[in-house]
Amino acid sequence: MKQRKGLSWLWFALGMVYFFLPLAATFLFSLRGKRDVLSFVAYKNVFVDPIFLRTFSFSLEMAILTVVAGLALIVPTAIWIHLKVPKAKPVIEIFTLLPFVIPPIILAFGLIRTYSRPPLALVSSPALLVAGYVIVAFPYIYRSVDAGLRAMDLRGLSEAAQSLGAGWIHLLFLVVLPNLRAALLSATFLTLAIVIGELTLANLLAWPAFGPYMALMGRNRAYEPAALAVMSFGLTWGAIGLIQALTRSGRDKSAGLGTGAR
Numbered sequence: 001m002k003q004r005k006g007l008s009w010l011w012f013a014l015g016m017v018y019f020f021l022p023l024a025a026t027f028l029f030s031l032r033g034k035r036d037v038l039s040f041v042a043y044k045n046v047f048v049d050p051i052f053l054r055t056f057s058f059s060l061e062m063a064i065l066t067v068v069a070g071l072a073l074i075v076p077t078a079i080w081i082h083l084k085v086p087k088a089k090p091v092i093e094i095f096t097l098l099p100f101v102i103p104p105i106i107l108a109f110g111l112i113r114t115y116s117r118p119p120l121a122l123v124s125s126p127a128l129l130v131a132g133y134v135i136v137a138f139p140y141i142y143r144s145v146d147a148g149l150r151a152m153d154l155r156g157l158s159e160a161a162q163s164l165g166a167g168w169i170h171l172l173f174l175v176v177l178p179n180l181r182a183a184l185l186s187a188t189f190l191t192l193a194i195v196i197g198e199l200t201l202a203n204l205l206a207w208p209a210f211g212p213y214m215a216l217m218g219r220n221r222a223y224e225p226a227a228l229a230v231m232s233f234g235l236t237w238g239a240i241g242l243i244q245a246l247t248r249s250g251r252d253k254s255a256g257l258g259t260g261a262r
Helices: 002-030 041-048 050-083 086-101 104-114 126-150 154-163 168-179 181-197 200-204 210-220 223-261
Strands: none
Touching: 002 223, 041 050, 041 223, 050 086, 050 126, 050 154, 050 168, 050 181, 050 210, 086 126, 104 126, 104 200, 126 181, 126 200, 154 168, 168 181, 181 210, 181 223, 200 210, 210 223
């Protein structure tokens, strides 16, 4: 058992080195913006660039709209499928694989061809970009929500709520959504990470998003792209840490309420 435990720690250490060594090298490279001096000049150049602030704020706005639209569309649909047509789950899971199979460039050209003429001329509207982002984020949102629904007794909760006179609106907002908090947080932060770093849709639909800005910086600069990569990594891990903290606090509160009730 000791030998097996030591081998497990060895593999864990190798995995950490494999994962963090490139990140450390990227971080050190980003500090070499000045000759023979380690400095944060590359990070300063990024933050003072007005294009950075404009593109990041635009992508963040699109990400928030994508989260709202995606959750509003997928959460009621997933609940309805679990309660009314559970046999349709394999079909929906096949649809969740399509964004992985269809390249984003094909999706972008399809959206442009379909919505570039009246009466649905939406190419110049950010609504089309949000719609494309919802399609790209669909697998992550649906699978997060589906995992949360599988973890609860949805049918039992819905029957109990309806027996007490609750309608579908009360059932959704007062019973189901509070129990889906961890799943909704996971879907939200995954969608934020995907949309903020997305390149193809924003580039082909000609919107000033953060993904094309990062690609442009990678072609024209040396140290600033490394700084952007480190910052993007930090944002992603910060979002994961926030998910863990919020879900842990929710579990602690639930445990406290259960102890108080007993």
